[in-house]
Amino acid sequence: MVTSVDTAGPVVVLQARTRFEESSACTGCRELSNRVHSRYTRRLADTAIGGRPVRIELQVRRLYCENPVCPKATFAEQVDGLTVRYQRRTPLLQRLVEIAGVLLAGRGGAQLLRLLNAGLSRTSVLAQLMKMPLPTPTAPRVLGVDDFALYGRNYGTLLVDEETRLPITLWEGRDAETLRDWLLEHPGVQIACRDGSPIYRQGLTNGAPDAIQVSDRFHLWQGLSRRIQQIAAAHRDCLTAGAHEPDRRPPAGTEPQGTDSPANSPAADHAQRLFEAVHALTDTGRSYNSVARELGLNWRTVRRYATATSWQDCVRRRPRIPSPLDRYLEYLQQRWGEGEHNAKVLHEEIKAKGYLGHYQRVKMAVAPLRRGLPINQPHQRRLSPREVARWITTSPPNRTLDTVERLQRLLTHCPELDQAHTLVRAFATMFDTADSEPPTGVAQPTRDQPPTRTAQPRQSHPRGPTGRDPGHHLALQLRRQRRPHHRRQTPETTHGRPSEHPTPAPTSRPHRPLTPTSRWIEQTI
Known part of the structure; x- marks a missing residue:
């Protein structure tokens, strides 16, 4: 019962006490007792009233436990809904602190509580957050599997419930055995979203053989963007000729020729000699690694010089700062x-x-x-294949006026990139409408045409009413999933650096046959 209320100071103080005649249950054996040992005052923080913090000064009793077999001789009485053992906050305020910690973590949660006149430090918010019990992980119907970077070259695996978009669990490393063991302990996964890594494919195949493996929107679009970047890299000459503004400078003969020109600089001479040395070795069929060991270079540097069409493409020029x-x-x-x-x-x-x-x-x-x-x-700087791929994959309403103008000149000059742009827009339309059928006017490969990669038939999964694998419909239904960070692997390759030798397919289960959508992407792009 409340005995007094003090509103004179900055804090509203409520003084209360428990009823003397009521019995209380022992915290050890739950037996009732009303024999008083002593009394003391507990000070509890509560939620704010009218923008002012509240403190409850509650006088409680310490009672004797009359059960001879109970390990407790005395105990402090608890008031349901107001006090908790070893807690100096009411359950209502404690729940508010936990919600702030879950949603905003330490610093953000402390700022929110300060606005609610329940000031706590960020370390206290984190301490309360760490005391909360973790929910029991259950196997979702749609499971998302992806990797994330911990530090350096160390990666971890993250499992997400794709329907609720909440993380389930994570662990260090990205091996197929750990994923298989988790799936065997948590059966019930019907659909699994993953990237193109064969490691996760093997773990899902061994741990959940009946689950349908699909790719979500992000990984499908990421694979398409990388393919467009490869196409743009194969047409570097078109990038230079088609995307730059026409040169309004006088002819080269009217400009002074000196030692400051790029063709006469030491960097240009070094690039020309290195370009000739790399091509002299790679043209004979030698690998990038062997050429790198002989010339004392990194294999990425050898690849950059080997794929360049001229030595001028390898000269690093300082970009002009806009003014x-x-x-x-x-x-x-x-x-x-x-x-x-x-x-x-x-x-x-x-x-x-x-x-x-x-x-x-x-x-x-x-x-x-x-x-x-x-x-x-x-002068506009030279275009890169990655920039061209970003232009092509960007939705037309989100392009700037300069991007629209330069992309139009590029597509007019290069018919191959123009065709790729048309197919990408058609693929984007399939995503927006969640329709697996190619748009009108785009050729669709028939089922009799052989796929571009080797695939073995699979007999375990049922077909839909039209004879198609239901996986290609589910890939388009899982729209706009959350984007995990640090995806550096390429489709159907090992994580990190691309392997020079193809990874053998797992022998425990044959590959899933290519769906009509995947065949259309492979054979058109």
């Missing part, structure tokens, strides 16, 4: 041709047009014109 003056260079060139050679006047003119830079920048920009040289026009 706010770039948009006014054409106007400065025009005014200079009209006879205005005063840099101060030119600065005032472009300042009226919105230029906020200093006069010295304008003076340095028109300095080449005083010597009879062309103005330093900005």
Whole structure:
């Protein structure tokens, strides 16, 4: 019962006591007792009232336990819904602290509790979070398996319930045996989402042989993006000729030829010699690793020089930093041709047009014109295959105006990339509509056509009403899954660095046959 309420200070203090005539259950044997040993005051923090913190000063009794076989001689009475043993917060406030810790962790949870006038430090929030019991892991109907980077080259495995999007468990390492053992201990998985790694494929096949293995939206789109990047890398000449602005500079004969030109620099000479040495060895059929050991280079450097079409592609050039003056260079060139050679006047003119830079920048920009040289026009840096793949896979409404213009020039110049762009947009339409049928106008391979990779028939899974494997429908139904971090493996290869030798397929179970959707992707792209 409440005896008094003090609202004079910054904290609302409620003073209360328990009823003397009521009995209380022993915390050891649960036998009732009302024989009083002593009394003391407990101070409990409660949720705020009217934006002010609350403290409850509760006077409780210590009672004797009259059960001779009970290990406790005395015990403190507890009030249901208000007190908990060894707890200085009410259950309501304790529940609020736990929710803040689960949702926002330590620092964020402490900031939220401070706004709710229940201040706790981040370490206290984390301590309460670590005391919470973990939920019992149950086998979900749809299981997501992926890896994540711990530190350096050490990776772990993460299991996620794809229906609730909540993590289930994780462990260090990414081997098939651990995944198989977990699946055997938690049966009931019907659908398994994974990447293209054969390690997880083997673990799922051995641990859940009846589960349908599919790829989620992210891994399908990631594999397609890598394929587009390979296509763009095979057309590097088109990237240079099709995506750059037309060169407005005078012919090369009008420019001064000196030792500062890229063709005469030491870096260019080194790149040319290295390009000739690498191609002299790789053209004979030698592997990248053997060439790297002979030349004392990294195998990635050998691959970069071996796949380049000319030594100029291997020269590292410092990219030009964009300047706010770039948009006014054409106007400065025009005014200079009209006879205005005063840099101060030119600065005032472009300042009226919105230029906020200093006069010295304008003076340095028109300095080449005083010597009879062309103005330093900005040039777009050379495109990379990864950038082109990002342009093609980006949804058209999300592209910038500059990206739309440069991509249009590139697709006009290269018909192969234009065809790849058309297929990617068709594939994106299949994702958006969750339809496994190719769009109208795109050729669909028949079932009689042989797939591009070796596949053995599988007899255990039933077919749908149309004779198709139900896995390709489920891959499109699992839309917009959460994206785990650090996916560096390539499809159907080992994690990390690509292996030069193909990994043998697991012998315990034959491969799943290619679905019509996968055949269409393999044979069109």
